[in-house]
Amino acid sequence: MESKPSDQTPLIPVKIVVAGGFGVGKTTFVGAISEIEPLRSEAIITEASAGVDELYVDTNKTHTTVAMDFGRITLQNHLVLYLFGTPGQDRFHFMWNELARGAIGAVVLVDTRRIEACFAAIDFFEQRETPFVVAVNTFHGQKLHGEEEVRTALQIGPEVPLLYCDARVRVDVQRVLAAVVEHALSRVGSDDPDDEYPNLGAAAEGPIEGRFGSLRGGVTD
Amino acid sequence: MTALRGQPRKGGRLVRPYTMTGGRTGADQPRFALEALVSATATGLRTRSQFHWEAAEIIAMTRRQTAIIELAALLDVPIGVVRVLTADLLEKGAVSVVDPPSQTVAEKDSRAYTDLLQKVLDGIKAL
Numbered sequence: 001m002e003s004k005p006s007d008q009t010p011l012i013p014v015k016i017v018v019a020g021g022f023g024v025g026k027t028t029f030v031g032a033i034s035e036i037e038p039l040r041s042e043a044i045i046t047e048a049s050a051g052v053d054e055l056y057v058d059t060n061k062t063h064t065t066v067a068m069d070f071g072r073i074t075l076q077n078h079l080v081l082y083l084f085g086t087p088g089q090d091r092f093h094f095m096w097n098e099l100a101r102g103a104i105g106a107v108v109l110v111d112t113r114r115i116e117a118c119f120a121a122i123d124f125f126e127q128r129e130t131p132f133v134v135a136v137n138t139f140h141g142q143k144l145h146g147e148e149e150v151r152t153a154l155q156i157g158p159e160v161p162l163l164y165c166d167a168r169v170r171v172d173v174q175r176v177l178a179a180v181v182e183h184a185l186s187r188v189g190s191d192d193p194d195d196e197y198p199n200l201g202a203a204a205e206g207p208i209e210g211r212f213g214s215l216r217g218g219v220t221d
Numbered sequence: 222m223t224a225l226r227g228q229p230r231k232g233g234r235l236v237r238p239y240t241m242t243g244g245r246t247g248a249d250q251p252r253f254a255l256e257a258l259v260s261a262t263a264t265g266l267r268t269r270s271q272f273h274w275e276a277a278e279i280i281a282m283t284r285r286q287t288a289i290i291e292l293a294a295l296l297d298v299p300i301g302v303v304r305v306l307t308a309d310l311l312e313k314g315a316v317s318v319v320d321p322p323s324q325t326v327a328e329k330d331s332r333a334y335t336d337l338l339q340k341v342l343d344g345i346k347a348l
Contacts, residue, residue, distance in 0.1 A: 010258070010260070010286065010319050011258055011286050011319065012258075012319060012321070012322055013254075013256040013257065013258050013288060013319065013320075013321045014256070014321055014322075014337070014341055015255075015256045015321065033348070039290075039291065039294035039295070040294055041255075041290045041291075041293040041294040041300055042293070042299050042300070043299055043300045043301060044299045044301060065299070068255075068290070070255075070290055070291075070294075072288070072291070073345075073348065075340075075341065075344025075345065075347070075348070076340075076343070076344045076347055077340045077343070077344060079340060079341055079344050080258070080286075080288075081341065081344070081345070082255075082256040082288060082290070084255070084256075084290075098255065099255070101254070102254055102256075102321050104338065104341060174345060174346075174348055177345050178342060178345045181338055181341050181342040181345060182342060184338055185335060185338045185339065185342065188334050188335050188338065
């Protein structure tokens, strides 16, 4: 339909990132609450420069694309919330910078049967000081591990909210998203922005490579 | 442990999708956020026929505000291509772009950012 351009109050976009290992249910999580079917966008990347949509690529390799799934929720007060699922494969972790830039916060979705799959996401958001919550996807109502057990396995302190959810269930997803924003709110207004994550060092227990190392090397507990 | 993939290398060749942008990557243009909202202006709608297909399509699709990433998904072109085309359209006054406030507000004004977050929280709870 031909019509004049929108002359209503413009919408304001905000975003929350949904991270976690491959196959943990990120797109399901987004789809449970999105008003559109989750869509997939692609960016052209080069591994060499770790940049997105770079023009020049390695002469010996072809370019590759990375896909991001996302959903949209229109909120009251002219806000529109975008949910971005991070690319699951480890080799696309550098894409997360693009996704995390300007995000209100993040959800790290965890499957306790493959808990190590989310280490990289936790490392990333800690390092970047992006407010995040951990949401354990309970799938078919299974709560396989207790909260303390999960916290210990993930090396996260009490300052990081941890919730259980079924990524297919809208109210569960809604509750997790609310927790992200509440957590982000609790982190605003700190006098010293450098001190927003006082537990960064302790929680990570050593350099960031710690979790990556165990992820890649398969270090036993 | 796997080393970081590759070292930066010089040279290379054009990636095909960028033929839509005349080979430009937008390196010298504003880098819109993925969720930045694009909307067609009256000028854009009036002059739409003067633009190439993808750009004209962006104008048509943004009668209703639409995010950069949505445009890429719906047009089935890489995000970078949409960024370049949108920058062109913006320069010609054919679209306007609303950037997400969180990127700048958070750093400059914690009070305004708190207000924004509170509104988002209220909105999520009201769903």
